[in-house]
Amino acid sequence: xxxxxxxxxxxxxxxxxxTSFLDSTGLHAIVEANARLRERxxxxxxxxxxxxxxxxxxxxxxxxHLNVVRDEAELERFxxxxxxxxxxxxxx
Numbered sequence: 608x609x610x611x612x613x614x615x616x617x618x619x620x621x622x623x624x625x626t627s628f629l630d631s632t633g634l635h636a637i638v639e640a641n642a643r644l645r646e647r648x649x650x651x652x653x654x655x656x657x658x659x660x661x662x663x664x665x666x667x668x669x670x671x672h673l674n675v676v677r678d679e680a681e682l683e684r685f686x687x688x689x690x691x692x693x694x695x696x697x698x699x
Contacts, residue, residue, distance in 0.1 A: 617649045618650050618685065619640070619650070620652040620653070620654060620676075620685075620686075621637060621652075621653050621654070622654040622679070622682070623656030623660050624654050624655065624656060624657075624679070625656075627657070627659075629660050629663060634663070634669065637651075637653070637669070637673070638669070641672075641673060650674060651673065652674050652675075652682060652685055653673050653674065653675045654675075654676055654678065654679060654682055655677055655678070
């Protein structure tokens with residue numbers, strides 16, 4: 608898992624593209640990070656993980672509540688201001 612962030616912390620990204628395992632503790636950390644960022648006017652972006660990780664997000668309903676991008680190229684567009692997250696996010 609790789610975490611990217613802007614200097615102001617208004618936009619933070621967690622890259623799950625190479626994650627092979629994620630349990631309830633990891634999901635809880637992601638949900639908490641999202642809540643804390645939203646309280647401060649920030650946004651959390653998730654780079655979609657492999658099929659098993661994406662399925663976990665779908666089964667728990669998190670794919671409907673988090674901003675998920677497909678890959679690092681899409682993520683880069685958010686960091687440069689060229690794109691906006693889909694809301695609610697959908698994992699494709």
